Amino acid sequence: xxxxxxxxxxxxxxxxxxxxxxxxxxxxxxxxxxxxxxxxxxxxxxxxxxxxxxxxxxxxxxxxxxxxxxxxxxxxxxxxxxxxxxxxxxxxxxxxxxxxxxxxxxxxxxxxxxxxxxxxxxxxxxxxxxxxxxxxxxxxxxxxxxxxxxxxxxxxxxxxxxxxxxxxxxxxxxxxxxxxxxxxxxxxxxxxxxxxxxxxxxxxxxxxxxxxxxxxxxxxxxxxxxxxxxxxxxxxxxxxxxxxxxxxxxxxxxxxxxxxxxxxxxxxxxxxxxxxxxxxxxxxxxxxxxxxxxxxxxxxxxxxxxxxxxxxxxxxxxxxxxxxxxxxxxxxxxxxxxxxxxxxxxxxxxxxxxxxxxxxxxxxxxxxxxxxxxx
Numbered sequence: 474x475x476x477x478x479x480x481x482x483x484x485x486x487x488x489x490x491x492x493x494x495x496x497x498x499x500x501x502x503x504x505x506x507x508x509x510x511x512x513x514x515x516x517x518x519x520x521x522x523x524x525x526x527x528x529x530x531x532x533x534x535x536x537x538x539x540x541x542x543x544x545x546x547x548x549x550x551x552x553x554x555x556x557x558x559x560x561x562x563x564x565x566x567x568x569x570x571x572x573x574x575x576x577x578x579x580x581x582x583x584x585x586x587x588x589x590x591x592x593x594x595x596x597x598x599x600x601x602x603x604x605x606x607x608x609x610x611x612x613x614x615x616x617x618x619x620x621x622x623x624x625x626x627x628x629x630x631x632x633x634x635x636x637x638x639x640x641x642x643x644x645x646x647x648x649x650x651x652x653x654x655x656x657x658x659x660x661x662x663x664x665x666x667x668x669x670x671x672x673x674x675x676x677x678x679x680x681x682x683x684x685x686x687x688x689x690x691x692x693x694x695x696x697x698x699x700x701x702x703x704x705x706x707x708x709x710x711x712x713x714x715x716x717x718x719x720x721x722x723x724x725x726x727x728x729x730x731x732x733x734x735x736x737x738x739x740x741x742x743x744x745x746x747x748x749x750x751x752x753x754x755x756x757x758x759x760x761x762x763x764x765x766x767x768x769x770x771x772x773x774x775x776x777x778x779x780x781x782x783x784x785x786x787x788x789x790x791x792x793x794x795x796x797x798x799x800x801x802x803x804x805x806x807x808x809x810x811x812x813x814x815x816x817x818x819x820x821x822x823x824x825x826x827x828x829x830x831x832x833x834x835x836x837x838x839x840x841x842x843x844x845x846x847x848x
Contacts (some may be wrong), residue, residue: 708844
């Protein structure tokens with residue numbers, strides 16, 4: 474087994490008393506002294522600092538950005554060419570069957586595109602981009618010398634503004650180059666928690682100083698993977714390898730909002746991405762199953778893998794839970810999963826089988842908590 478990698482903040486995590494666990498090939502903090510519940514609530518109420526340096530940071534350059542964008546559109550069903558300078562967009566790598574190979578963020582930084590991919594997929598994603606883009610004269614560089622932090626929560630703006638007030642002027646999905654603690658940082662304003670916040674790509678050698686400066690503020694606490702998962706679940710956001718994977722299409726996953734009109738049937742650049750026939754066909758004709766929010770009745774959480782049934786006895790499974798747990802902000806169990814489209818209407822009751830007993834579950838709209846991005 475390969476040795477686990479460590480992020481530039483590993484020693485800081487240890488000094489803060491973090492419980493470390495293996496995650497996507499790295500030793501990562503799952504929680505700190507506060508514990509998952511309090512870390513979750515602190516992020517919702519003030520600001521939490523997350524180490525996400527395990528994710529892949531990729532630069533696409535060596536050619537005009539307009540050409541890079543059009544080339545990248547051969548891999549994703551989103552409008553990259555229409556992405557303005559200083560803006561970023563959520564995207565999906567798809568395969569020939571219409572399945573999702575990974576989800577990612579694409580930023581237009583003026584003279585290049587900056588792409589952030591999931592840790593478990595970054596080698597495959599790098600190879601995918603290099604195979605498609607290098608023959609077109611585009612350079613694909615996986616950065617190994619930068620850390621990535623996420624500052625999330627209603628106090629995130631005020632906290633980061635103590636280091637540089639320019640971040641106050643950013644809005645949701647903006648990207649900018651900002652000096653923080655003397656380091657040139659690439660900052661975006663978005664969030665995986667449903668809260669307002671920032672992602673900060675910082676040179677590896679400056680990462681600890683930046684993290685310590687933020688953690689010195691009363692409003693900021695370190696937050697681990699446990700609370701990160703419950704926060705994104707309440708926000709109705711997918712986790713790759715769980716709620717979306719190579720067997721789920723963007724349409725079934727309820728991610729059609731990520732596919733702009735220009736890439737759909739009748740658009741100026743319709744299709745041209747892997748699985749376009751399948752995905753555009755589903756947009757027109759519908760899908761058999763859909764990702765939905767699920768609210769178990771009672772207090773017992775329903776975890777990933779729980780089978781869903783249409784009735785409280787008999788029959789065969791009609792769906793499954795893909796993410797589930799206790800929602801601290803909701804005050805009860807929350808989950809997401811796939812059910813047949815006819816059963817996907819909010820208010821529909823299905824049943825989850827837990828330890829041989831079927832418990833009622835209501836199909837609900839996502840997200841479970843109101844998102845507070847700064848539009």
